[in-house]
Amino acid sequence: MELSKTNKVLIFNLSLLILNLFNVVSLGLNSLYLLLSAVGTAFIIEFSFAKIRKKELKYLNWLTTPLLFSLFLPGDGALWLAIYGAGFAVLFGKALFGGDEYYLFNPAMVGVVFLAISFPKNMPHLVNELMLVEETMQLLIVFLGALLIGFKIINWKVPVLFLGTFFFLTALGKELGISTLDPLISLQSGFVLLGAFFIASDEVTMAQYPIGKIIYALSLAVLMFIIRSFTSQPDGFPYALLLANAVAPLIDKIEKQENQPIEEVGE
Structure with a gap:
């Protein structure tokens, strides 16, 4: 039986959530704060653009980017890293391209590369040593x-x-x-x-x-x-x-x- 598109996105996001929760258990509560900061930032931008375009915000689709992006953050990272990175990812990697199914580059990776280039000292696991x-x-x-x-x-x-x-x-x-x-x-x-x-x-x-x-x-x-x-x-x-x-x-x-x-x- 073929799953519906909604169910596919749901299972995909649940998988990402499981990985994020594992990070919280392994790395500590700061990983949870980073995740919540990324999700909150993404929601504000996605909701704003949905209102501007007079379109319905698909609650499952918009969650994918912050859930994925958060997995690339250092466990002891500052909250502003999550806010800056998720904001850049959703705004410049997704929203300005037209939103879901229109972006050229993976939005989460756009945010990760932005942080790695702009704040390399705060992303040591990406720029210093392979872990x-x-x-x-x-x-x-x-x-x-x-x-x-x-x-x-x-x-x-x-x-x-x-x-x-x-x-x-x-x-x-x-x-x-x-x-x-x-x-x-x-x-x-x-x-x-x-x-x-x-x-x-x-x-x-x-x-x-x-x-x-x-x-x-x-x-x-x-x-x-x-x-x-x-x-x-x-x-x-x-x-x-x-x-x-x-x-x-x-x-x-x-x-x-x-x-x-x-x-x-x-x-």
């Missing part, structure tokens, strides 16, 4: 990701191909001596797993055609490998994701042209 994700969190992300795939809430191709290709590239890079990354630790570090199942799988920002989805996943893996191996960014997922988002429309355009029937021109 190994707690094992329980890894298992929880994979379990919830598999659940989303099983219920056909996300397309399996993008997360699976992204993770597989990234693992292969890091293993090959280490074997050839061009990279020091350990392939298994690379998958367990930073935001690779979270990004694969909950961000790269965003239907709005990925390529829309079947072959395009494959190219998109491979491109994301290559970009991720390059950034982690040859730049000063220890994690790199938010940057790789936004770059992949940028080329997704081009991938779609090329595949659409390839699939168009060739018109015969009479002499």
Whole structure:
């Protein structure tokens, strides 16, 4: 039985909420305050734009961005980080593009990159040292990701191909001596797993055609490998994701042209 779009969004958001609650248990109450600050900021902006456009605010849809964004904040981060980041994410990453289903870049990643560039000292886990994700969190992300795939809430191709290709590239890079990354630790570090199942799988920002989805996943893996191996960014997922988002429309355009029937021109 195919789930309705509303139920799909509900299950997706519940999965994100579970991950956020795990953060609260692991990192402390400040993570809860950060989450509430992000959600409150997002609501104010989304509600305001809904009123301006005279449209109904879809209470399930607007929650996705702050729930996802909060997972990228440091557990001991200041509340203004959540407010600035969530505000930037929703306003410049989503609302100004037209809202749901119209944005080009993943809004949560827009907010994360904004904070990483503007306030690097306050986002040390993104700009200083690659952190190994707690094992329980890894298992929880994979379990919830598999659940989303099983219920056909996300397309399996993008997360699976992204993770597989990234693992292969890091293993090959280490074997050839061009990279020091350990392939298994690379998958367990930073935001690779979270990004694969909950961000790269965003239907709005990925390529829309079947072959395009494959190219998109491979491109994301290559970009991720390059950034982690040859730049000063220890994690790199938010940057790789936004770059992949940028080329997704081009991938779609090329595949659409390839699939168009060739018109015969009479002499």
